[in-house]
Amino acid sequence: MSGLGLANSEYYSRATQTLALPSSAPSAKPGGLGHARAFSSAFSPPSSSSSASISELAVPIPSVPLSEILSIPPIPPDTASFASSLRVLSFKNRRADRSFTLPASASYDVDTGLLPNLEELDLEGCNFSDSVPVARIATGSSGATTPTRSNEPLLSLITTLFPNLVTLNLSYNLLTSDLFKAEEGKPDVLSRILFLPEGGSQAVPKTKGLKHLLLKGxxxxxxxxxxxxxxxxxxxxxxxxxxxxxxxxxxxxxIVALPPKLGMWPLEVLLVDGNV
Known part of the structure; x- marks a missing residue:
């Protein structure tokens, strides 16, 4: 599916370089209620009735449809790609298909990632676990798509794709302490997001480093x-x-207890209410 419809004014703000997709929920299963976890805000999937807009029905189902977003051409008068101009992505409460899509041909450098200018990513209420399904989609000459699927650690995936984030909102998901586990043979994921290396490549955008990590609920x-x-x-x-x-x-x-070492960190805000 082409992502061009995502660039209309219903979802995209050129002034703030923000793309915010509508919430979605999984189809109800006969005799069941699906996930029992409660969220702080109510939402419903797009209706199949005439009240649903054409653009709403054209929104890709996956929670994070990066393959479709990357397919959007530059919007005149801009000459840079649509995706590279984005500074904010909001996929709040998108639970119909809790997965990421990526183009199979996507290539990116460790410093710039896939969206080098993205500063804010909102994945609140998506029901993500510590690992998420990722579909890498290859498009053949006939236009048919062939996805290759895998499960990948969520935090490591985010850090790789969006290394220049300032705000990351993962509130109200299904995340555990295993989210922060280091992958074998790879740099510690927390160090990668909490520390900004001095110096670096001249090709890397001037980054501010991650300032806000939201893990509530x-x-x-x-x-x-x-x-x-x-x-x-x-x-x-x-x-x-x-x-x-x-x-x-x-x-x-x-959380039962906080590590004393947290007191050594130069945090401006540490919010811990509502733990056991």
Whole structure:
């Protein structure tokens, strides 16, 4: 499906370079209520009646349809690609198909990722787990699509695709403490998002580093992975890494105790209400 319809004014604001897709919910299953987790705001899937707009019905079903977004051509008078201009993506409460789509041909560098200018990503209420289904879609000469599917760690995927985020909202999902586990043979994912390397390639956009990490309303039981991050690099010393996080929101989880080392972090806001 072409993503061109996503660029209309119903979903896209040129002034703020924001794309916000409508919420969606899975189809009701006979004799069941689906996921029992309650959310703070009510929403419903697009109606099949005449009240549903044509553009609403054309929105891709996956929660994060990056393959379709990347297919949108530049919008005149812009000459840069539509996707590369985006600064904010909102996929709030999109639960009909809890997955990401990517073009099979997508290539990106570790510094710029897939959307180099994206600063804010909102995935609140998508019912994501620590790992998510990813469909990499190849389009043949006939126009037919062939997806290759895999499950990938959510936080590592986000960090790879959007390395220049300032705000990441993962509130009201199904995330546990395993979200922060390091993958074998790869750099620690928390260090990758909480520390901004000094220097870097000239080709990399000027980044601010992640400042707001919102994890309210999940199933996190401990912050041991945060405690494992050393004191080194929290400042701005020469040759070191700069600690950028200003706000950490872990309200309404299942955390028994906070690591004392969190008190050493130069956070401006630490929200912990509603834990056990």
């Amino acid at each position: 999940n199933r996190i039981t401990n912050l041991d992975a945060f405690a494992a991050i050393g004191r080194d690099g929290l400042g701005t010393g020469s040759g070191g890494n700069k600690f950028t996080l200003e706000e950490l929101d872990v309200r309404d989880n299942e």
